[in-house]
Amino acid sequence: MPHRSKPLNIQIQWLIGMLVAIAILAIFLGLLRLRRNQLPVDVAELQMRADSPCMVQAIDQGTQGGRQAITYAQLDALRTRCGD
Structure with a gap:
């Protein structure tokens, strides 16, 4: 058994x-x-996130005046740096 x-x-x-x-x-x-x-952030998302002078300047520097794409990871880092 x-x-x-x-x-x-x-x-x-x-x-x-x-x-x-x-x-x-x-x-x-x-x-x-x-x-x-x-993934790269689309233009509409970047415009929506540019809600403070700090973010406008950081996004402009990050994209090098619109010549380079910015990723979501970079955008999150910029938001943290600007206090959003």
């Missing part, structure tokens, strides 16, 4: 399942954020 191990308690199984689901969701959202940070 084979020896059977006791099944895990249903609450423990549920907890483990929830932890795995949360971990997968966190990894997925983290990967999306990493991808977003590499």
Whole structure:
């Protein structure tokens, strides 16, 4: 007669399942954020973010007068620097 191990308690199984689901969701959202940070910001978004003199100057310097694209990661850093 084979020896059977006791099944895990249903609450423990549920907890483990929830932890795995949360971990997968966190990894997925983290990967999306990493991808977003590499994308260039469109002109409309830059105009919307230029709501203070500090941001106007920082965006102009970051884009080198409109000749260079700025990424979302760079925009976030500028917003932090300007206190937005």
